[in-house]
Amino acid sequence: MATNSKKSKTSLYIGLLILVLGLTVAGTAYFMFMAPSIATDEEYFYVKTDEPYAEVMKRIESEGIVKNSSLFNYAAKFMDLEKTGIKAGRYKLSKDLSNRRFIGNLRAGYQDAVKFRFQNIRLKENFAGLLGKEFEADSLAFLNLLNDEALAEKYGFNKDNFFTMFIPNTYEIYWNTNPKEVIDRFSKEYEKFWNADRKAKAAALNLTPQEVSVLASIVKGEALHVDEMPKIAGLYLNRLKKGMLLQADPTVIFANNDFTIRRVLNKHLVIDNPYNTYRFKGLPPGPIMMPSIASIDAVLNYAQHEYIYMCAKDDFSGYHLFATNVAEHQINARKFQKALDARNIKK
Template sequence: MSNEKKGFPKFLKIILIIVFVAAAIVGYLGYQAFLGPSVTDKEAYLYVHTGDTYADVLAELEQKQIVKNVRFFDYAAQAMDYPVAVKPGKYKLTPGLSNRRLIGNLRGGYQEAVKFRFENIRLKENFAALLGKNFEADSAAFLRLLDNADVAEKYGFTTANFFSMFIPNTYEIYWNTAPDKIVARFHDEYNKFWNTERKDKAAALNLTPEEVSILASIVKGEALHKDEMPKIAGLYLNRLKRGILLQADPTVIFANNDFTIRRVLNKHLTIDNPYNTYRFKGLPPGPIMLPSIAAIDAVLNYEKHDYIYMCAKDDFSGYHNFAVTQAEHMVNARKFQRALDARNIKK
């Protein structure tokens, strides 16, 4: 029988089958390592800290089960030279994302910015804690900056009024941004906020932007309703113009450092503290809280009237009764005191 009629050698068939199976396995493994769904739904973000090595990233992926198979990720990462291109950041994780896409994001540093919003912040310590919760640096690092006289002076503030530089709003900032860079970003936004129009309105009140913010913090402390802010601002501006003590209860609470006070008593008014506007004339040295944009604009666009007294309404609606004379004010004050007594609010 001729060679042409002979069957294909059996050993070659076996070799071809082995090669085919091996190629299929390699192809499957390659697909899984590079292109197959890899990212799980265990975590929403991967945090790569400043100074982290590739080994740190790999350990984080394995510990938190961020990828289905960490060996496949490692194989793809090595092939894509990621171990020498680790970049810190907060990276969004999409379930089903392939290793190739994930590694591409990590290599390129394509992180998602933090949408940071703040308002109703009372103390620098509260603000530092919020910053530390949202960004890589801890709260202590932020507090050191907020208390640093040189940093405050660099931006044209004192340590007392530096807090007014931070305008409550929504900001997009990368998670691993250094604290000093974040502060610089807030300063840029402060300058944008205090445009020519706002500066001119402040000058018309014979106030600096910092003083407007201090007064706005008092207005914010007094007002539960935004629509009443311009009237309250007008009242305090009347007192400032006439040289009358502001006698603002929120400043007394701040001076006593007791934010549980619901009823300001005579004992609270005796504290020797520059924030006690029952004893010290004019504005306190700094804001008693971060004023809202609404409160700042309420001062700049205050309601013109002759009121110099106000007292919370006895219906506890959060609104106030306003008065021109002390006699009118005492009538309103007695109503409110009786309402407090009726509710057994003693302090």
């Protein structure tokens, strides 16, 4: 009887031991693989192209990405992460992310795309800087491509008008995408944007899509209000048809490479630069800024009228007064010049 009682106690102890061990293993497995693991408040974790495995693992620890780096390392070994490799990319982090999911994302390359939106870009350098900030490649890599004449010709442009290929919009592109592939993505969007309807309207104006965009950049430079763009576009198209100089102040500012100019003076008008439309007839060789979709469509759907002169309104509302003759234009211009003097705006 005593022997049976001893056996029962032994069995109970063994059972309890197995239970404790099982709970311990289960608990360890849970925290190693299934429990929320992310400790940082950073929104993304970035893995560079060709970054060594050991360096990535070291950064996960040193940057405090996970709560327990030892458990993360054990999980990584169990899931053969070193063997399968870590894919470069921009990985979304959240407080409910487990080691298992995080490791699975790293090994499979399940990254979040960058929602890249741009508008109101003045120069190639500005655009390259924005690209370098949002993507893995630096701004110089992008600037070299934007200035690459052979690349421009590949897409049907030249070095002067290549900037018109980039249509301001929102693009979803992976962070580690090769710079040339990023440019190619913009080219595909450009081809979709210039559909049959827009091409037909450009042809009716006897302009190429690139020339429409160059004119649109001037319209954008002049207009503070989108609703006035078609009227301004109609004015410049009237001047082109008549063989007149465009005499667009934004082109003079661009030609002088001084974007602090608030009052265009005679000294600014004499610069010998093909972008100075006070001296050179027709459209300049390229855009003076990245045209917006609104400004491109304003040229294609221009307002029909007889105006060939315009001047900013003296109330500084951003709107313009339009005229069909020099005498009327001079009256408008004197009003604006008087308003500038009243505000002591001399340059």
